[in-house]
Structures are given as structure tokens and as C-alpha cells.
Amino acid sequence: MAQKFKIVDYTTKYGSIMQFNRNKNTYIHGWYPFVEGYSKQFILSIIDEYKNINSCLPSLCLEPFCGSGTTPLELQKLGIECKSFEVSPFMYNLAKVKLTNSYTVESFNKYYTKIKEYLNNPVENICALVNLNASKRIVEKDGLDKWNFDKDTMNGILDIKYSISKFNNSKYERLFTIALASILLEISNVYRNGKCISYKKKWKEQHITRKEVHEKFLVKLKEVFLPDIKLINTYKKNQKLLSNNNECYLGDVRKNLNKRVDDDSIDLVITSPPYLNSRDYTDTYMIELRLLDYLKNDDDVKNLRKNTIRSHVQVKWNKSNNIGIKTLNNSIENLKKHESDFWNKGLINMIEGYFEDMSILFDILYKKVKKDGLIFFNVANSAYHNIEIKTDEIIAEIAEKSGFTVIEIREARRINPSSQQKENIPFLRESVIVIKKVSTSTKLCI
Ligand SMILES: C[S@@+](CC[C@H](N)C(=O)[O-])C[C@H]1O[C@@H](n2cnc3c(N)ncnc32)[C@H](O)[C@@H]1O
Known part of the structure; x- marks a missing residue:
């Protein structure tokens, strides 16, 4: 034919x-x-x-x-x-954070210092302070055979979430939350495997400590985000930068x-x-969506799925x-x-x-x-x-x-x-x- x-x-x-x-x-x-x-x-x-x-x-x-x-x-x-x-809402926030070009090195450093100081001396019982709105397998617990994050790793994540929530500045809260999102899978026991989330080989042998989580997060901010924010500031001196953020x-x-x-x-x-x-993106990005509070409960998850293109x-x-x-x-x-x-x-x-x-x-x-x-x-x-x-x-x-x-x-x-x-x-x-x-x-x- x-x-x-x-x-x-x-x-x-x-x-x-x-x-x-x-x-x-x-x-x-x-x-x-x-x-x-x-x-x-x-x-x-x-x-x-x-x-x-x-x-x-x-x-x-x-x-x-x-x-x-x-x-x-x-x-x-x-x-x-x-x-x-x-x-x-996770992808949307990720895109918005990347499209924002009003960050300044000065403010970035202010919040970076604040969070670093907090992480040097975190609250002992952080899991009692921060609400964990995710599936039951999200963190190690008695009776589970598999879990996405070890208890100590999760404490490190909750420390970061807690300190970000104290910024009182939504722009930098969003930015630092994306920095946290960017290390989540690396410090978890799972990986994205096409349609689903699978457990890493030898995941039970790998342990990321609370301190290591803090360090990875701070390194990401300093080595990946800060150099680009410096560049945004340099470019802004020479020309008016367009932002597609509001659209x-x-x-x-x-x-x-x-x-x-x-x-x-x-x-x-x-x-x-x-x-x-x-492939349902809601499934493969569930850790980011729930752990970072972009979706609060099962109804939110269902609504998101209902609004996606019918590809799953x-x-x-x-x-x-x-x-x-x-x-x-x-x-x-x-x-x-x-x-x-x-x-x-x-x-x-x-x-x-x-x-x-x-x-x-x-x-x-x-x-x-x-x-x-x-x-x-x-x-x-x-x-x-x-x-x-x-x-x-x-x-x-x-x-x-x-x-x-x-x-x-x-x-x-x-x-x-x-x-x-x-x-x-x-x-x-x-x-x-x-x-x-x-x-x-x-x-x-x-
Ligand atoms: C293949 S990805 C796009 C990737 C993009 N080109 C990039 O480089 O990041 C498809 C996107 O469509 C989104 N999507 C699915 N259904 C949608 C809908 N009804 N309205 C808007 N976006 C939708 C998914 O959440 C996913 O982020």
C-alpha cells in the first residue's frame, strides 16, 4: 500500500x-x-x-x-x-523554578547559610515535627519487607524539608525544594524503571546517613545551582532577561x-x-509528588491521574x-x-x-x-x-x-x-x- x-x-x-x-x-x-x-x-x-x-x-x-x-x-x-x-504539580513547579530568573546570589547565600546552620544542629526527633504524607512503604518500619528510604536517610530529608519551611520566602522555598527533589532518587532504595519504581540491586546494603543527606543537598546547591544563579546575575547586568515563568x-x-x-x-x-x-507519570514521580507535598492525599492522586492524557x-x-x-x-x-x-x-x-x-x-x-x-x-x-x-x-x-x-x-x-x-x-x-x-x-x- x-x-x-x-x-x-x-x-x-x-x-x-x-x-x-x-x-x-x-x-x-x-x-x-x-x-x-x-x-x-x-x-x-x-x-x-x-x-x-x-x-x-x-x-x-x-x-x-x-x-x-x-x-x-x-x-x-x-x-x-x-x-x-x-x-x-511537581513538573509544573520544576519548570517554574527553572523559568524564574529573579534569583540573586545574595539571597541565595542568605538562605544557604541559614539552612547550613540549621543542619549543623537539627532537632533530635524530626519525624514528630514534620508530617509525612506518603505511602506506607516510604520509610523503614517494623513489619515491612521493603521501603523506599531508610529511617536515618528520611530524617535527613525531613531536616531539610523542615528548615526550608522556615524561610518565609516562597521563591527560595520552591528553589531549595527542587534541589532536594533532585537528590531524592539517588539517596533512596529505588530507581525509575520505565513504567514503575524498582528496588536497586543490593539496596539493603546501602545506607545513606542523615549527615550524608545534608551534605549531598548542600553540595548540589553550591556546585550546581549557585554557579547558574551567578550566571543569571551576570547576564542580567548586560541585558534585560525574558522570563516565560508567568506564562x-x-x-x-x-x-x-x-x-x-x-x-x-x-x-x-x-x-x-x-x-x-x-506509563503513568503520576506513578513514576509519586515519591516527589507525595514526599514534597505537591499532592496531599489519595484523592489528589486520583484527580491528577484523571486529568492526564489517556496514555495509561x-x-x-x-x-x-x-x-x-x-x-x-x-x-x-x-x-x-x-x-x-x-x-x-x-x-x-x-x-x-x-x-x-x-x-x-x-x-x-x-x-x-x-x-x-x-x-x-x-x-x-x-x-x-x-x-x-x-x-x-x-x-x-x-x-x-x-x-x-x-x-x-x-x-x-x-x-x-x-x-x-x-x-x-x-x-x-x-x-x-x-x-x-x-x-x-x-x-x-x-
Ligand atoms: C514527555 S513529557 C514532556 C517532556 C518535556 N518535553 C521536557 O523536555 O521536559 C509529557 C508531559 O505531559 C504532561 N501531561 C500529561 N497529561 C497532560 C495534560 N492533560 N495536560 C498537560 N500536561 C500533561 C506529563 O505530566 C509530562 O510532564
């Missing part, structure tokens, strides 16, 4: 820049070791391309799935305005985009939605609507043949729901993007029960249904499927779909 969309090999250009780890030591991006993001070089390559086409920079950009804030942060460094949306919004983008963004105002969208891989089965979704895309319907028909073997009965509803969400998003985007505006949409294909779901091609069809023109699908990387799928599906394509809102006059010429 003839290919509907042009698929172009971009593995040489994109292969090494689609992953966040390129930025782990980079100015501000390096404040938190994020896994599910792309690198600043990806943003820079798109801006170069935009400049070559339009002979100018975009005036206003949009990032519907802000995550750790890579897109609005890199754009603000280039002086480009960007509106962004994020549903997870980063918390909540479900499907509900907020219409309210927050004017029609026909966006020149360029750069984004990467959650992939259709049944951690909550029961309402029945999804069929959006009438042939490629999708063919995959669903094939999948139905394996329905009795499904590890979760909600899989088909999730897959249909995911694409319904994409359809809702593209309908709104069509109103918001200017004529000749561009979208760079980074996704990856998925596989369930040896059936490949060509997410990129289905989203391309959805974009065209909403009125856009798909320029091409760029193959960025080849991802290994899980071992059960490998025999029939040697690799899954990760791609960047390049989409344009073609003006009516141009359309007539095609």
Missing part, C-alpha cells in the same frame, strides 16, 4: 539530541535529572530551521506538555516568548489551552506528549469515542483478536482515548496556530500483543483531519520494543511529525 505520509530518515541529525541526558550538566537544564524529555539542542535545531524558512524568529511559541520545562526555558534564553502547560500554566491542557491562548497567535509549537506506552490504565476512563481514523481502526481490529490475553481489560479503551485526546488537542491547536505556523510533534510508536500502533501516522492523520497539512514524518530514533514483541517488531520508530497550518492561498497553489 502506498505510504500516505513522507517518512524521512533524520536519525543522523536527531539520533543524539532526542534525549534529555545531553543536558544534565547544562546551564539551568541540569538542575533536575529528567529522563522523559528531549535536549536543548533539539529546540535549537528547530529554531534554526524556522529562521531559515521565515528569515526571523518566532514571536510566540507554545508547549502543551511542558514537563521539566526544556522548551520554554531554552526559548526564554533565546529571548522568545513561550506559553506552556503542565498537569503534574507557564498548571492544569489539563485540553481544558486550559482555549482560555489561555489567543486564536491565531502561535507561530511555532514544539512538544512531546506522553507516549502511548501505558491507572484509572478507569469513561468509554472513549471512535474518531474515525482508518489506520487506528485497523490496529484496534487486530488487537481485539488478542483481547482475552490482555493484561488489562481497559487497553483498547485507553488506546482509543489517547487518540481522541490528540484529536481534541489538534482541533484547538488549529484555532490557536497562525497561518503558516509550524508544529514539531515528537512521539514514538507503540506495540501491544505484537501489534504495532503507528502512533506517528495516526496523529498525522488526526492533524490533517483538524485542517493542518503534514509536511513529513522524520524518523528520529529506533527504540527497542519489549522482549515479548521483539520477534515480530524489530524496532519502534520515534519520530518528529512536522505539521503546518497552510494558508488558503498557498493551499490553492498546491
